[in-house]
Amino acid sequence: MANTPERLRTQQRAFTAHLRDPAQVPAPPGMDPRRVAVYQRLLFNNLLGLLSNGFPVCVRLAGEPAWSALVRHYFASHRCHTPLFTELAAEFVQWLQAQPALPHPALAELAHYEWVETALYQLQADPLPEPGDIDPLQVPLQRSPLAWPLLYRWPVHQLGSDDAASQPPAEPTGLLVRRDADGAVRFATLTSLAVHLLTLIGEAPGATGQQQLQQLAVLHHLDPETLTAPGAQLLQQFLRAGVIGPLSASP
Template identity: 45%
Template sequence: MAETLREQQLQLARHIRDPQRNAPPPGIEARRLAVYRQLFLGNVQSLLAASFPVLRASLADSQWHELTERFYADYRCQTPLFTELAGEFVAFLEQRGTDAPAWAAELAHYEWVETALSLSDSREPAHDPQGDLLEGVPLLSSLAWPLAYAWPVSDLGPGHLPGQPPEQPTLLLARRGDDQQVHFARLAPLAHALLESVRDRQLSGREHLQALAEAIGADPEPILRQGLALLQALHAQGVVLGTRNLCATHRRQHSSAPRETPR
């Protein structure tokens, strides 16, 4: 009896998720099944529309319904939390094979960032707020995210949907400030590359800047001067928290690691 009930529940769930490919359970009239489907799918679509207002407004109704119905039918979320549904939808759009416009995944990610940073409860590791940013290992705040997009996501909307991405990427810094609001700012290529390097590798400030100079084939001295001034400005803004509390041995191990080319 229990196994029969379980199979009926699974059959009902499959049909509600995707009625085109799954037959309804016997004994339930179609009108009732349609009500169930509208309740479940409608809730998901409402949550997604609230999380992605610009994306929703930029898509035709048919595109939006097709995307959200396919997400509901085919994508297997890795979390039961409604607050993380938007991130799951971004992952769905980033998969190959969706019929969404080429800019849709990046626009969705850009909109999701604000929600993710607003809800973040991450804790900063131990650090020295007054550490030497050039000789020490700079620490990027976990609430400051350097972002790079092929599409001009901050300008996209119903009145501006270009057919091709521009030649230059859109480089941004998203951060949650002391006012608990999420702010976006444009970044120059050097600033973006430096922030990505600080985020991804535990090197001294000097080593980050020397690696960047080497990557672009520039004289390291001007890069060191500009980079140190940039680190100090970012520290004043709270984007760079200070330097990591690392023992000398640990620092040397990271310093001797092979260098990666900044993205």
């Protein structure tokens, strides 16, 4: 029959709509409810297991019942743009960031924090070469692609524990996430100014450390002289850790 392919597509869409949201969308007529239930459990449990394994601290913070309900809502309402399970976590983080209400107000930031570790571990990028003996104040700098400065409203590195904060603190939480030469992903706390400094270096590679510190002072309405000594020390620390390097040394 001429309309068979379209009819099949209609049936498939109706079936998958039911699998996504069985509580709201009825199954197409003529299907065995027991067999349909097998597909429902299989698909949802696969997604729930994948996201729970990828975001274990989020599960603890939200609680398993609320987490399961959240994943169910995601499954029913979101249309994925990737067929790859390895990229599904990134879409889930973006979806969380767009939700008006979550089981815990820090959940979207915490999910991003948990996702970062996997994303950085899988990132196809090389560390910066050894910088040699240089003065980071005087040479054009770049930030390593394996070093990510992050700023959160919530202390994401402390959430999920029994004494986790229920309200965001007055000051944001700055973090540096980097992948070392041995492949290990490590986290360190930073001040907001340090996060902003690394962000500037990443956004405008080629400026010297002195220029970056001057720009930072202007943006934060500070006296540039007050940043020179502590800024030079911080840049040296970043240089030794491979977080930044001279732009001319890039391969």
